[in-house]
Amino acid sequence: MSAPVVDPTQHRTALDRAPAGDSLGAYAARWWAEVRSGELGSLPIFVGMVIIVVVFQSQNANFLTAGNFLNLVIQAAGIMTIAMGVVFVLLLGEIDLSVGYVSGVGGAIVALLTLPGGDWELAGLPAVIVVLIVGRGIGALNGLLFTKIGIPSFVVTLAGLLAWNGAVLLIIGDKGTVIIQSRLIIDLANGFISATASYVLVAVAVAGHAAAQLARDRARRRAELPADPPSLIVLRVVALAAALAAAAWVANQDRGVPYVVLMLAGLYVLWTWVLNRSRFGRHVYAIGGNIEAARRAGIPVDTVRIACFALCSMMATLGGVVLASRLTSVDTGAGGGTILLYSIAAAVIGGTSLFGGRGSIKAAVLGAIVIASIDNGLGLLGLAAGTKFIITGLVLLAAVTVDSLARRNLAGAGRA
Amino acid sequence: MTIEAGRPPGRPVPLLELRGISKAFGAVQALYRVDLEVHAGEVLALVGDNGAGKSTLIKSIAGIHAVDEGEIRFAGRRVAIHGPKDAARLGIEVVYQDLALADNLDVVQNMFLGREEVTGPLRALHETLMERRARETLATLSVTTIRSVRRRVAGLSGGQRQSVAVAKAVMWNSKVVLLDEPTAALGVAQTRQVLDLVRRLAEQGLGVILISHNLHDVFEVADRITVLRLGQNVAEFRTSEATQAKVVEAITAGALSHVPGQQEESFA
Numbered sequence: 107m108s109a110p111v112v113d114p115t116q117h118r119t120a121l122d123r124a125p126a127g128d129s130l131g132a133y134a135a136r137w138w139a140e141v142r143s144g145e146l147g148s149l150p151i152f153v154g155m156v157i158i159v160v161v162f163q164s165q166n167a168n169f170l171t172a173g174n175f176l177n178l179v180i181q182a183a184g185i186m187t188i189a190m191g192v193v194f195v196l197l198l199g200e201i202d203l204s205v206g207y208v209s210g211v212g213g214a215i216v217a218l219l220t221l222p223g224g225d226w227e228l229a230g231l232p233a234v235i236v237v238l239i240v241g242r243g244i245g246a247l248n249g250l251l252f253t254k255i256g257i258p259s260f261v262v263t264l265a266g267l268l269a270w271n272g273a274v275l276l277i278i279g280d281k282g283t284v285i286i287q288s289r290l291i292i293d294l295a296n297g298f299i300s301a302t303a304s305y306v307l308v309a310v311a312v313a314g315h316a317a318a319q320l321a322r323d324r325a326r327r328r329a330e331l332p333a334d335p336p337s338l339i340v341l342r343v344v345a346l347a348a349a350l351a352a353a354a355w356v357a358n359q360d361r362g363v364p365y366v367v368l369m370l371a372g373l374y375v376l377w378t379w380v381l382n383r384s385r386f387g388r389h390v391y392a393i394g395g396n397i398e399a400a401r402r403a404g405i406p407v408d409t410v411r412i413a414c415f416a417l418c419s420m421m422a423t424l425g426g427v428v429l430a431s432r433l434t435s436v437d438t439g440a441g442g443g444t445i446l447l448y449s450i451a452a453a454v455i456g457g458t459s460l461f462g463g464r465g466s467i468k469a470a471v472l473g474a475i476v477i478a479s480i481d482n483g484l485g486l487l488g489l490a491a492g493t494k495f496i497i498t499g500l501v502l503l504a505a506v507t508v509d510s511l512a513r514r515n516l517a518g519a520g521r522a
Numbered sequence: 523m524t525i526e527a528g529r530p531p532g533r534p535v536p537l538l539e540l541r542g543i544s545k546a547f548g549a550v551q552a553l554y555r556v557d558l559e560v561h562a563g564e565v566l567a568l569v570g571d572n573g574a575g576k577s578t579l580i581k582s583i584a585g586i587h588a589v590d591e592g593e594i595r596f597a598g599r600r601v602a603i604h605g606p607k608d609a610a611r612l613g614i615e616v617v618y619q620d621l622a623l624a625d626n627l628d629v630v631q632n633m634f635l636g637r638e639e640v641t642g643p644l645r646a647l648h649e650t651l652m653e654r655r656a657r658e659t660l661a662t663l664s665v666t667t668i669r670s671v672r673r674r675v676a677g678l679s680g681g682q683r684q685s686v687a688v689a690k691a692v693m694w695n696s697k698v699v700l701l702d703e704p705t706a707a708l709g710v711a712q713t714r715q716v717l718d719l720v721r722r723l724a725e726q727g728l729g730v731i732l733i734s735h736n737l738h739d740v741f742e743v744a745d746r747i748t749v750l751r752l753g754q755n756v757a758e759f760r761t762s763e764a765t766q767a768k769v770v771e772a773i774t775a776g777a778l779s780h781v782p783g784q785q786e787e788s789f790a
Binding site: 143325326328329330331379383384385388389391392394395396398399400402403404405463464 | 606607618620622623624625626627631632635636637638640644645646647650651653654657677
């Protein structure tokens, strides 16, 4: 470990003396101290993933194949999309139980709007836009009932769970199963980009990440604020490049990178930016942390909460489109089954607190991958659905237990 | 022991001046013709028993309660305060007893809560500017106990939290800061930090109104003490000329100009 570098900014005030250690070693030590005090971040989920991979691979050699990797990603895509929206509502400390059937409504509408010989015969993209508008409307209704009338979100969305289930049945009506025929919708989960295109996109993503990191670093150094060690920035960029390139390479061994992954990557960047870099995102965290403080700070609490519910339902309908695309059809069972519970569980397993104020879009992504891995792995082992549910339930319980213990640790260390 | 309320000639205009403020909640007369003034660079302690009307008075100044009668003058000019935003625009900031901090946000994020700086066409949060200003504010207040402004508030001690809440209040060119029981939940060392901080606010030319139950703290930092009892002014002291016994006497048995009626006796 190198000697601490003397940073002139540290001596202007006593602030930041300890955390501004400029070496990678000091940074790692600080990270470890945070983990020990309960700021686990994504650590449990990475440990969990390693266990899942080792267990399933040892039981079935097909688990770690390129083909199965792609299946797994496509299986995760639907609930990942829904879970991204759920994160916003959970950050408020609220819940949305209607996301399952709202996704069903999204799938049903997109199927009917694009049906050749149907009443509308819309192209794929306009149909998706209509679906998003409908989703936004459903969510805004939830948010209005919750904020303006004061019905608990649990009850509003429980009513929604029933009502939107009914809506799916009515929309599909006696058609039974609607086969999706729009090329664009089908290609979302069943189309793949070329290998060259995938590597170009990886390069673009890595370059974008590097540019953002450098810009942030330069701004901080110019403002004479403590900055991350350059070696850490290099490490981050290299790690991202390696991970993306490896994922693209594996995908290209089989069918290639699915379009839906591009959509998810775009949504990930968009919503992460909104949560971390916009005033709206900051207000979402503040409301989840201390709603009274947010109110006194002049934050339009109700508007922000309605927007979060609208966003959640909008993402749910988009998730419904993804799920419909994967099956290339929509039936009366759309939005049912495990979709609701898997979506909320994905956000929570990834590290989003049910009590509000803590969570991220990354949590939804990682959680959805864990859930899809378990589902997929247990499927490969040929276990009964009952066993699958029990194991998924136990994983959810474990994730929440880790979160609760970490929080207790955090409170103990924090308030000392 | 009661000092003449009128202002001696030649004294500067008070920064904040309340004249004859009354406020009733239904049958309960919470404030009755209360006068109060605080000058720049001065710490005024507002003391009184539970139910004396201290919190109501603070909330009236902050714009949370509309007063029934009386006038509020700011720097000699009569003002109307209809809400917290009006108070903030005048430069009046309140640090409530519960501090109103979001535990899950860090120091900078809390200090700029609701007033975030944004930059660029996307209106992205201007983190470097906010972090810099937060550090500068803490530095001018000589708050040295907070090691990193990027620490979450959940990890701070009671005294550190109080410092953050005070820094948040004074960062916006505030002229008058009202502190509601800032030392109530603190240990000895942390109380020390906060009292030093209160003193520094006054040294920087702010008018400070400190509500406290703890006369020891009051005598340590306040220049003047105003005593409320049953919603009325009963005494005013210069700290240098008063004793704790006299203040206690005023709090518990100060002479009332207006004898409360039957209805007022029930309020506590």
